[in-house]
Amino acid sequence: MPHVDRNLPLALVLVITGAAGVLASWVITLDKFKLLEDPNFTPGCSLNPVVSCGNIMKSEQAAVFGFPNPMLGLAAYGVVVCVGMSLLAGARFPRWYWLTLNAGCLFGVGFVTWLQFQSLYRINSLCLWCCLAWAATIVMFWCLTAFNARSGFLPAPAGVRSFLTEFPWVLPVLHIGAVGMLVLTRWWDFWTS
Template identity: 80%
Template sequence: MPRTLTGGRGFGLLLVLTGAAGLLASWVITLDEFKLLEDPGFVPGCSLNPVVSCGSVMKSDQASVFGFPNPMLGLVAYGIVICVGMSLLADARFPRWYWLLFEAGCLFGVGFVTWLQFESLYRINALCLWCCLAWVATILMFWYATALVVREGLLPAPGPLKSFFAEFGWVLPVLHIGVIGMLVLTRWWDFWTS
């Protein structure tokens, strides 16, 4: 019988919370996208200044990279994350292939938001607060999913790496989010300090 694994209730709760945060962000951005289609002069409520300008981000080519608004992808992806989290809260157990597929989805998600972060900071020159919420949620779920698959031996890894993820799994998401925060601060340092 193939080995099955539960991620635990703590991980399940993390997935429900991060999935809900990402779903909320995707939902609000999708609604604003519809309003923008109806009225090209619409200004989203989160467009606060030249830097925090959701409208600028929504009107960019990068906002529909797959031919439809990016948040529509988020509506599906974060919904799946919530379902996985709720299943774990109900003590569900999944086989290795399921966890590796989930990890691959998280890897795609963090890769996609990393590209969007670069585009926002250095091409679009604006930030969307709802996008930032989705970024943080995706970063957290990716690193904690990675910690699970490495720690449990679902991906081959040396013993010290497994030990690191078992004891210090929180370090990498904190560093990752901290680096993004520093990039945002340094990118618009003159704006923030003027």
């Protein structure tokens, strides 16, 4: 009988969200290369004045660290996929490893939160591939944080651990729902006209 690791649900979440992030980063990177070759290139996901990936790619915020943001995504999400696949293969990691991964995901969710603000209120456009990366990062962060709290790697009161065991989906759903509401209210007139 094959060995089933107690971390199987987390492993699947990490593989799926990491793969979604890699996909989004890959498509954005390819489109960025095309945009560099031809400044008049219009990405396929530029659908209207609001959903305009080209506007996002041309912004200063698209290369915060001196290189295109999706290149960071390719590396970071690739690591997450590797961790998930390692768990599926039966790997077990020490506390420091989980806390380091959680810190990386905390940076990731902080970064996408900043990018969400920039997209909604400074650039005034959305990129569908960026939205996929945002959702993947949010789910990844909350699921990993819940796992670490339930496992005792992150200190948490018994009530919090119990809640995260019973309802691990609540925090990512609320977080994504809040972002969705911000998007709807930001462009309410556009969506309803």
